[in-house]
Amino acid sequence: MHTWIKIAVRNLTLNLRRSVFTILAVAVGFAAVNVFGGFADYIFAGLRDGFIYAQGEGHLSIFKAGYLTEGKIDTARFLISAQEQTRIRRIAARHPEIEVVTAQLGISGLVSNGQISTITLIEGRSFADMQAMRARAGGMVGRLEFFTGAPLQDDVLHLGGLSSGLSEKIDSPIGSDVVLMAPTVEGQINALDMHVVQNFESPVQALNDMISLVTLDFVQALYDTDAVDTFSLLLSDTARTGAVKTALEKDFAADGLRLEVQTWEAMSPLYGKVKQMFDIIFAVLFVIVLAIVIMSIINTMSMAVMERTREIGTLRALGLKRTGVVRLFAIESALLGLLGSTLGALITLVAVWGIRLGKLSWIPPNFTTRVPVLVNLIPGDMLWTLAFMVALSITVAILPSRKAARMNIVDALGHA
Amino acid sequence: MLCKGDPEMARKLPASEDHRASPIVRFERVTKAYRFGQTRVTALRGVDLAVDRGEFVAIWGPSGSGKSTLCNLAGLLDAPTEGAVWLNGKDAALYSDDQKSRLRNAHIGFVFQGFNLMPVLSALENIMLPLQIFGIDASAARQKAMACLAEVHMTPYATHRPARLSGGQQQRVAICRALITNPDIVIADEPTANLDSAAAKMIIDLMAEMNATRGTTFIFSTHDRRVIENVRRKVLLTDGRIEDDVIV
Numbered sequence A: 001m002h003t004w005i006k007i008a009v010r011n012l013t014l015n016l017r018r019s020v021f022t023i024l025a026v027a028v029g030f031a032a033v034n035v036f037g038g039f040a041d042y043i044f045a046g047l048r049d050g051f052i053y054a055q056g057e058g059h060l061s062i063f064k065a066g067y068l069t070e071g072k073i074d075t076a077r078f079l080i081s082a083q084e085q086t087r088i089r090r091i092a093a094r095h096p097e098i099e100v101v102t103a104q105l106g107i108s109g110l111v112s113n114g115q116i117s118t119i120t121l122i123e124g125r126s127f128a129d130m131q132a133m134r135a136r137a138g139g140m141v142g143r144l145e146f147f148t149g150a151p152l153q154d155d156v157l158h159l160g161g162l163s164s165g166l167s168e169k170i171d172s173p174i175g176s177d178v179v180l181m182a183p184t185v186e187g188q189i190n191a192l193d194m195h196v197v198q199n200f201e202s203p204v205q206a207l208n209d210m211i212s213l214v215t216l217d218f219v220q221a222l223y224d225t226d227a228v229d230t231f232s233l234l235l236s237d238t239a240r241t242g243a244v245k246t247a248l249e250k251d252f253a254a255d256g257l258r259l260e261v262q263t264w265e266a267m268s269p270l271y272g273k274v275k276q277m278f279d280i281i282f283a284v285l286f287v288i289v290l291a292i293v294i295m296s297i298i299n300t301m302s303m304a305v306m307e308r309t310r311e312i313g314t315l316r317a318l319g320l321k322r323t324g325v326v327r328l329f330a331i332e333s334a335l336l337g338l339l340g341s342t343l344g345a346l347i348t349l350v351a352v353w354g355i356r357l358g359k360l361s362w363i364p365p366n367f368t369t370r371v372p373v374l375v376n377l378i379p380g381d382m383l384w385t386l387a388f389m390v391a392l393s394i395t396v397a398i399l400p401s402r403k404a405a406r407m408n409i410v411d412a413l414g415h416a
Numbered sequence B: 001m002l003c004k005g006d007p008e009m010a011r012k013l014p015a016s017e018d019h020r021a022s023p024i025v026r027f028e029r030v031t032k033a034y035r036f037g038q039t040r041v042t043a044l045r046g047v048d049l050a051v052d053r054g055e056f057v058a059i060w061g062p063s064g065s066g067k068s069t070l071c072n073l074a075g076l077l078d079a080p081t082e083g084a085v086w087l088n089g090k091d092a093a094l095y096s097d098d099q100k101s102r103l104r105n106a107h108i109g110f111v112f113q114g115f116n117l118m119p120v121l122s123a124l125e126n127i128m129l130p131l132q133i134f135g136i137d138a139s140a141a142r143q144k145a146m147a148c149l150a151e152v153h154m155t156p157y158a159t160h161r162p163a164r165l166s167g168g169q170q171q172r173v174a175i176c177r178a179l180i181t182n183p184d185i186v187i188a189d190e191p192t193a194n195l196d197s198a199a200a201k202m203i204i205d206l207m208a209e210m211n212a213t214r215g216t217t218f219i220f221s222t223h224d225r226r227v228i229e230n231v232r233r234k235v236l237l238t239d240g241r242i243e244d245d246v247i248v
């Protein structure tokens, strides 16, 4: 085996220029795939952490069955009563991987600045719970605040925030007072004063001129209820999302609760779309890289085979089997793939560090602050790419070398 | 003695039972035709020939008479169009390609007109190659190859690549490579055609010496009458037929 590697290495050095260009093609392809993959991974992680931690939506959302489709119109039918809330919290407590359990209530109503009023979705949250979620975020994106102004507090009922579009629409910037109006569960009109202390961007751009954010107690007082419509659960490990979902569904059913459990992937409005888009871009990039790598290796290996046809004839005369000839060129090609991938890994490292040092930043959709542009280094993916490149190189080398190995030996020997 | 036989190479192949009694190579009404587009060229026309163990045979004749074709068939590099080539008492047509490769590796040595050394390997490594194709480990192969090099007075050139050797030196390395596996027969098609007359004489003398000391059978072709003056058996080919087969 050693002999064949030696012959392969020496032939590669003999045609140094050609080998270097092929290795570069593989390396650039390797780096392109991995840098883009690392960037996509960083973006996905950002969207995921933004949704789960920064927006405080958690890994799992629980609501009455059917709430997602009909709940926004007829909230009253899908309320989770105080007694059910206790049962849910008790069941959640049985799962150690659930770290934060928080309730939400959202109703629709009107917001008025005294002169004009407009429709609004009033979201009630526990800000202590949201803070607890944010504190558990691993990445920096999860700890970002999405608002401008002051934070909200659970124990100061009349402080609230408006989405930036809404604030503009009713001409009520930070520091102004508004009135929130909504029918109670019983159907009577109720109204409460709110002091605007913050603005934020809505995760769904279409709702950016509609949302008011207040404490859970505020909404419950306005709606005259102690019920909620959604529970958000934060887990210790994102990878456990599916397992906990299944376990909870079983537990709820056993307890007679007709509840629906959804994962963050299903709930996040952006994640799925962005992932789909990136997947398509990645597929296109991958096909281009694949084509370039295959063409350059095919070119190099067919030239090598052609130039060394007489040598192949000699080796066959000396008793090398057809498979031995194929193996010789497969080794040579595999080395190109291996060296190219190694160089590609180096280029990837340099690119990742360069981007880190360059301190690039951008404002992603729905963010109010700049976040750094980074590329995640994914060793597992790089190993896979390497294995793939080597396998590809070998496959590509088999075609021309097999043809030469099957040639009539006398013809091969007579080859100029 | 050059490259002494060793147990490893001794159990190299299942040859037929009575191969010691039969000729090493036997041509039985061999015809070889090449198809070149529409035209058909007949290079050998019903050749009968038997070469016994230990013989030193020169195939000579004018250009185009079929010498190379005969050598290629004897070396199992090609198959006859009609008739049969027997090696060690067995019809070569019965072997698979892999079996023929194995046979060439262990039982047949080749010396080419153009030397055909691997350009990326040193003289020593070139000689080791057939042993390594056979599967013998590098250190044993190196030892045997060094002994061969010494035998042909090429020890100082062991690490030289072919490009840095003269034609005569390259051909001496090639003879070592052909003999390293202790083959039954060495096929040399025009081994001296690319050499000046002094080097040519030295190569023929070297082959004759190996034939005498080790009993290795040689078949070599040439169109140069001068190099075959002292050869015992001369086969004259003209137009694909054996015109004369003299044993002195």
Ligand SMILES: Nc1ncnc2c1ncn2[C@@H]1O[C@H](COP(=O)(O)OP(=O)(O)OP(=O)(O)O)[C@@H](O)[C@H]1O
Pocket: B034, B035, B036, B041, B042, B043, B061, B062, B063, B064, B065, B066, B067, B068, B069, B070, B223
């Ligand atoms: N691959 C081939 N395709 C077609 N014709 C061939 C082929 N090889 C040999 N021939 C023809 O067969 C005949 C015998 O050729 P061969 O090479 O055996 O002769 P030779 O005696 O070795 O000649 P030389 O002294 O020139 O080497 C010639 O007419 C040659 O043109």
Ligand SMILES: [Mg+2]
Pocket: B067, B068, B069, B189, B190
């Ligand atoms: Mg010839």
